[in-house]
Amino acid sequence: MEKTRKAGRPRSFDPDQALDQALLVFWEHGYEGASMASLQAATGLTAPALYRAFDSKERLFELAVRRYQERYAFAARSDLPFAEAIAHYLDRAAREFTTDPGRGCLVSTGLLATGRDSELAAAVVRAERDQALANLRGRIIDARARGELPPTTDxxxxxxxxxxxxxxxxxxxxxxxxxxELATIATAARDLLPTDVPGA
Structure with missing residues (x-):
């Protein structure tokens, strides 16, 4: 007798590929805008199979954010003078946010306002934004210590x-x-950065 294959999971199911497809859905629609139907269509999985593979929509989003950070995250460079590093950072954002496969930043705008049912997903992107702020603080503290910024810099x-x-x-x-359009922000920001360092 031929064994019955479990319904809902393709014979060639690849969790990494499914995660990549789910990432694109979340990136385009945000967490709350990404319906289960769109996630099923992108991954080729039925709802039960999707839950078996990834536990929940929130867990899938968490994994997608992690994949996004692994592939697309960037920070202000430490090998450039501070003003140049920030201009480069913003210019890269301008380029990355307007280049396929997705527009904008999943961490910045993938989930901002949320209800109780998606608190875990909100916490995931909030933690990533907090880490990005911490990295910027560290870069600014370092620049101030090097004399690239005034000691009174906030x-x-x-x-x-x-x-x-x-x-x-x-x-x-x-x-x-x-x-x-976005690259002009990098240029304007560089002109606004405090660089008048006493004794420099």
């Missing part, structure tokens, strides 16, 4: 300002702004 305020620029660029990219 580390927290500057880090959050740069973080806000990144998030705003993500929103604008999702609204259709192209690289040239």
């Amino acid at each position: 580390t927290e305020g500057l880090a959050r300002t740069i973080g806000a620029l990144i998030q705003g660029m993500s929103v604008q990219a999702r609204d259709g702004a192209g690289y040239r």
